Every structure is written in structure tokens, then in C-alpha cells.
Amino acid sequence: MRGKVSLVTGAGSGIGRATALALAENGATIVIADMDFAAAEETAALITAASSDPDTGAAHTAPLALSCDVTRPAEVARVFAAIDDNFGGLDYAVNNAGICTEVGPISDYSLSSFRTMMSVNVMGVFTCLQHEVSAMRRRGGGAIVNLSSIFGQVSGPGYSAYTVTKHAVEGLTKSVALENAEHGIRVNCVRPSVVQTPLMTGKHVNAAPGSKEWSAYENANPTKRNAQPEEIAAAIVWQLSDEASFVSGGGINLDGAYLAR
Template sequence: MDQKVALVTGAGSGIGRATAHKLARNGATVVVADLDLEAAEATVNEIVASGGAAVAQRCDVTDPQDVAELFARIEEDFDGLDYAVNNAGICTEVASIADYKLPLMRKMMAVNVSAVFNCLQHEVRSMRRKGSGAIVNLSSIFGQVSGPGYAGYTATKHAVEGLTKSVALENAEYGIRVNCVRPSVVQTPLMTGKDVHVEPGSDEWAAYEDANPSKRAAQPEEIAAGIAWLLSDEASFVSGGGINLDGAYLAR
């Protein structure tokens, strides 16, 4: 990935941070975008300290103006984009659809779907100008199946799968590949922080791990490895689908 430019959204923590590190180790210059500028800068500082190249940009992916400014900087500073990872996402709550709070559902749709749509528009325009590119969207096992209490989250990830297929079809002739990844439980702030808030070592965490055939959660670096492969030339004929990074969860 030498001399290539990669964008990772939500790269201040979790899978996004691990992916930014992985792409930088592979030689890319990484644009680290996150709503939390301090977190983005922390990721950049780690990458630079390890000998890589990265820049931080605060971006609220739900704000079209913020996204436009992000891509204006990419065009001005780097003359376009080679890789993009639409990683930013949330799970606002786990609840029966009868009890689900509509404002939280709207927020999740804004982050997990509308923001991905908006970023894809800019990414495709940039990559068409360059004549090639690769994009990975973050789906989930819930892009294929679901579970009680996850109707809202499932709807957003099914939408990401649809976007992935459609955008891949539209842009294959331009040399742009679009795929998604489907993690199961990953030990990130999405699970352990304010979103779902399941503590590692708790009975609830053990139940999540036990539900997976591999009997453990993934680490962010394991997901990042799959993303990096999909972006790389080694996956040069892979487009319009996704890979399961789920410890055999979806094989049942």
C-alpha cells in the first residue's frame, strides 16, 4: 500500500483504530476521522511513533457539511483517495421493537446508514477520478441474521449490505471494488462502553462469547486484518459481497 491514501472513519477507537494501524503498517498514509478529535489524534500519534504516516480530522459522519470538508481536505492534501473504510457505527440500545425509542432508532439510522451513503458518494467520486479504488463497509453478523432485541441494529446492517452490493455494481467498470465485513462479537467500546455496555468477565459477556462457536470474542486486530486484505491487490477480483469475520457464527 505504499504511496496510497486510506480513509478510516471512526478510527479513534476499536476496529477503526486497529485498521488505521494495520493500513499504516502496510505503507498507506491514513486519514484518521472521528467525531472525537482527541481520540483521532491519539491514533495518529501512535501511528507516527511507530514510523507510519497519518493525519487526524474531526468529522461527524452524520453531518453532510462535515463530510464534504473531510473530502475537500483529502482532495487538496492528497489528490484523492485510494482506500476507504466506512467503520463508524453505533448500537443505541438492545430492546424489543415494542419498547424501542424512536429517537434512538433515528440516530442509529443516521450513523449506520445515511452517513455511510454520504461517505460512499464522496469516495466514489474521488476514486473515479483516480481510475481505481477499494472500499470496505462495516456490516455485522446482523447484516445476515438477527436476534431478539436487535431489530433496529439489524435493519441498519442489512441496509449496509444492500448499499455494498449496489455501489459495487455501479462502479465495477471504473475499477472500484466495494465489499463489507461481518464481525460477530468484538471486544471494542461498542460492546464494552456506553453503547451496549457489557463488561468483559461478566455473566452477560460470557453469554455473548458462549453463543459463538469459537467461544470467544474477536480482537479488533483480527477484524482489521480481514479489512486490509479486502482493500489489498490480493483481493483484486473480490467485489460486491462480504466476508464473515465471526468465528463460524454464520456457518450454522
């Protein structure tokens, strides 16, 4: 992956940050796009620190941290202009920025929350895909991974809006893979179950480790545990890599056998 220009949206936290670090460890050149610019810069600093470690570091091009709200098309366009200006093209993209701002029964669910989740998790991915595909066609190929979820396949009580968004991500993965297969662009997704990140442990889902909500998620998993972001990042790196050269239009379940029942 040495020198492969790799965009990770939402890489200021959780799975996105772990993915950016894992790609950098493999020699890729990282572009971090997050609406939380301070968090994006923190990820860039972590990559720089890891790459300069004399024992483990792989010298590579410095990461680029950018402020971008994926729901704002003009900000997304600026990210791709910056990628062209700085690196002259794009090889890999991870459409990771995503939110879950409300969990609750559909009858009480706020429409504004539903709109916000559609706007980040679906429109944001759609807008990024438009630019990624154009950039990769100019490059002569590339690979893209979208963040789906087990809720891209099934659902759970309280998760109607999130489920809609992740089912949409699965549909986008298939259609964009088909449209671009002949252009050497592979498009896949990953389907994590519960991962220990601020999305799960923060105020909206409110399942911090040690809480009864966290234990309930652990107990609902056949492995009786939840995942760490690095376990998701490893699969994303593989999907992007040449090792997965004939893998497109599908997804990997990263769920401790949750979907096998």
C-alpha cells in the same frame, strides 16, 4: 500499499483504530475521520510512534486526523476537500463509524435511538460513499470496505434497529459495487460477530469482559470466544489490497463460524 491514501471513519477507537494502524503498517497514508477529535489525534499519534520504531516502523507520510461527524454532510464534504488538498486523491476507504445506542424489545424501542442509528450507520455510510466513489473515479479506481456485522445477515433479540442498519449496509455494498465495477472500484463488507471494543463493552450494550453478558456472547459463539479488533482489521486490509483484485460486492464473515449454523 505504500503511499495509498486511505480514509478510515471512526478510527478513533476499536476496529477503526486497529484498521488504521494495520494499513499504516503496510505503508499506507492514513486519514482518520472521527467525531471524537481527541481520539482521532490519539490514533494518529499511535501511527506516528509505530512508524518511527527502528525495528518495526515503515517510514511513511504523516497521518491526518480530522474531526467529522458522518451524519453532517458539510463535515463529510470538508474531509474530502482536505484529502484532495493534502494528498491529491483517495485510493482506499473504510466506512467504519457506527453505533449501537440501544438494545431492547421493539415494542419499547425509542424512535429517537432508531433515527440516530439510521443516521450514523446508514446515512453516514451513504454520504461517505458518494464522495468516495467520485474521488476514486477521478483517481481511476480504488477499494472500499463497509462495516456490516453478522446482523447484516441474521439477527438477535433486542437488535431490531441495529439489524436494519447492517442489512442496509449489505445492500449498499452490493449496489455501489455494481455501479462502479467498470470504473475499477471494488466495494466489499466485513461481518464481525462480537468484537472487544467500547461499542460492546460501553454503557449501551454493557457487555464488559467478565460480565455475564460478555460470557453469554462468548458461549453463543462456536469458538466460545469473542474477537479482537486486530482480527477484523487484517481482513479489511486484505479486502482493500491488490490480493483481492477480483473480490467485489460481497463480504467476509469474521465470526468464528457463528453464521455457519
